[in-house]
Amino acid sequence: MDISEVFPEECLAHIISFTSPRDACRSALVSRNFQLAADSDAVWKGFLPPNYAEIMSSAPASSSSKLADLSKKELYFHHCNNPILINDGIMVRMILHL
Structure with a gap:
């Protein structure tokens, strides 16, 4: 079975x-x-950081609207490959654990 x-x-x-x-x-x-x-x-x-929505809102307006349409899996891989600069240029990047 x-x-x-x-x-x-x-x-x-x-x-x-x-x-x-x-x-x-x-x-x-x-x-x-x-x-x-x-x-x-x-x-x-569960693989996204707890504050992923806040991180997304810090992205430039042109990309944040596109990110909203992604599945959580697509969003995870997008952020692994495309860091976002927030708070005075601090880079936020998810580490891909593959």
């Missing part, structure tokens, strides 16, 4: 949220149900 058929997506997402971004990406390869759970905003919100 496939475990992804036993547990609902929300339960799988909750379990995956206790792993790392790398493990979440890997778990998405297991099955379609794992992929849906691993790609969910519930998982990726």
Whole structure:
């Protein structure tokens, strides 16, 4: 029996949220149900810093409107590759743990 058929997506997402971004990406390869759970905003919100909304609001207006349309996973990877300067030029960058 496939475990992804036993547990609902929300339960799988909750379990995956206790792993790392790398493990979440890997778990998405297991099955379609794992992929849906691993790609969910519930998982990726936990990998973002607690003040990610504040950081996003510090971004230039042109990019902040685009960022609002991204999923939490897309937002995570965007910030890993595109640091934002806030508070007198202090660089905020998420470290990619893959």
